[in-house]
Amino acid sequence: MENPFRPSAGATPPEILGRAGVLDEFEYGLRLGSGAPGLLTIFTGARGIGKTVMIGAAHDVAREHGWAVISETATAGFMGRIGESMRQLAEELGTGPVVRRITAVAAAGFSITTQLPPERQVAWRTLGQDLLTLLDKHGTGLVITVDEIHAADRGELAQLAASVQHFTQDRLPIGLVFAGLPAAVSDLLNEGVATFLRRADKIDLHAAAVREVEESFAHTFAEASFEVSPALVRRAAEATGGYPFLIQLVGYFLWREAEINQGTLTPESVERGIAAAHRRNARTVIEAALATVSPKDLDFLHAMAEDDGPSVAGDIGRRIGARTNLVANYRSRLLAAGLIEAAGHGKVGFAIPGLRQHLRAQTSD
Ligand SMILES: Nc1ncnc2c1ncn2[C@@H]1O[C@H](COP(=O)(O)OP(=O)(O)OP(=O)(O)O)[C@@H](O)[C@H]1O
Ligand SMILES: [Mg+2]
The missing domain is CATH 1.10.10.10 (Winged helix-like DNA-binding domain superfamily/Winged helix DNA-binding domain)
Incomplete structure (x- = not known):
């Protein structure tokens, strides 16, 4: 069995801890369709708390319900990139007059650097309307996810919000899932760039319970037939504070220690693993945050x-x-x-x- 832990930005962890029920409202929204409150969701939380992982989980749930998904990060030009993805989706859906019209509307392309110029905005919205109408006929819809919205260009974000509001008013099946740092996201909502977004379901993500981490470590190590005492498993879980990135780091370095030591975790190797995890956390998360x-x-x-x-x-x-x-x-x-x-x-x-x-x-x- 290979090391299952994934201490890397956005990487899907072996087990998503502490998030039971978090996507229920969103999933319910996918069933209800257009206008359901869960279809407008914003995840906020500290660095490394697992926002990108939740965006990925929402993506998977939407796909399971047969919805189309477009995933973007809010770097300059995301509206244009979403436009391009909408065009591709329409083409994948087949031919027919609607698709031909979509292709014609999108022919000039959307790949620009920042905000869409007015005529491209009109094209973007027409394209969206046609695509959503097509998906609606198939009994599904489109979910757009945008990560790191704290860094978004305000103008672009306002364009996206205005268009989505427009689609929702037309009863078209559109969902929007955002993620960003908490204070920056509330500034953004308060600035009034996108009043419509204030109605979003804001989900603030927190650390998982240490108890849950302990259970997860215990069964993961048991599955690998590692020898480790319950007290050491508890010590390792406590050292994570339930913080998702540290859960992956501690799990990862303990796994490595166990591999080196023929599957046995001693008190010394557990301390070594924990220290390595904290050093890595300092080097990646902390130093990156301080650099700004x-x-x-x-x-x-x-x-x-x-x-x-x-x-x-x-x-x-x-x-x-x-x-x-x-x-x-x-x-x-x-x-x-x-x-x-x-x-x-x-x-x-x-x-x-x-x-x-x-x-x-x-x-x-
Ligand atoms: N619920 C969870 N349970 C266990 N591990 C998790 C969970 N959520 C995320 N992780 C792990 O934590 C790390 C950070 O996750 P992620 O990149 O999603 O955080 P983030 O909030 O998007 O961070 P950033 O603010 O830096 O973008 C990854 O290694 C991921 O595998
Ligand atoms: Mg992230």
């Missing part, structure tokens, strides 16, 4: 790291010698970047596991 922040924001983070738990804004301001309005500025930037999260009563905490320890280690270097 300004030196001032970094000061703010270091000031937070002095606390053992959530930090009070006033304390941070005092430590970095900044006034309240400046502190508020740094705070909202870091929230949008997904590095920190609100922790109640004006407090903030770290949104990524291990970030506090990483910052503290930097200070002591």
Whole structure:
């Protein structure tokens, strides 16, 4: 049996933990069809929490129900790429007058860099209408998924939302599934770029229960006939904090340790595996996230790291010698970047596991 763990962005894990019922509303929407609330879903959550994996799961559920799916990431030009995919779908559906019309409408192509110019917008919408009408006749519909919407060009997103709203008003079978970082997504919804999206079912993803991780590790290792004590399995599960990326990393490195050691996990090898997992988490998730922040924001983070738990804004301001309005500025930037999260009563905490320890280690270097 090969190592089943997948510590890699967007990779489907051997078991999707802590997500029972999350797609129920969406699946119900696929049965109800046009206008069902579950057909407009936004997943939010910290980096590495499993947003892309949920988009993939929604994709699979939609396919099982016979719906067509177009999956995109919100980098510049996604509207054009969705247009191209719609054209291809129409062609795959066969011939006939509608398909010929679709092909004619799309002939000029949609592959452009950012927002669609007005005449292409009209073409995009006509194409969508025709395709959805065709799918509706087959008793199915189209789901469009867009990942990383926090990075989307506002204009493009507004175009997509307006078109989807239009299709929904025409009772056409369209579903939209988005994913992005929580604070950035709520900014986006509050800016009014796409008021229609405020009605979406917003699902904030959290860590899985450690207990569930423990059960999953126990049976995965048992299946591979690894020898490991229940206490060590618990220790490994606790070291993940239920955080999806760490679940995969810890599982992966423990598996490697067991392979090296003829299928036995000793206390020493478990600690080695956990340490390797945390190092990898720091190198990938944490360093990538920190690479995007300004030196001032970094000061703010270091000031937070002095606390053992959530930090009070006033304390941070005092430590970095900044006034309240400046502190508020740094705070909202870091929230949008997904590095920190609100922790109640004006407090903030770290949104990524291990970030506090990483910052503290930097200070002591
Ligand atoms: N529910 C889950 N149970 C177990 N492992 C999971 C789960 N969801 C995701 N993972 C694993 O966690 C890692 C991160 O998942 P994913 O890439 O979907 O996160 P993300 O939220 O999209 O991260 P980012 O913000 O960096 O895009 C992957 O290795 C994936 O296999
Ligand atoms: Mg992702």
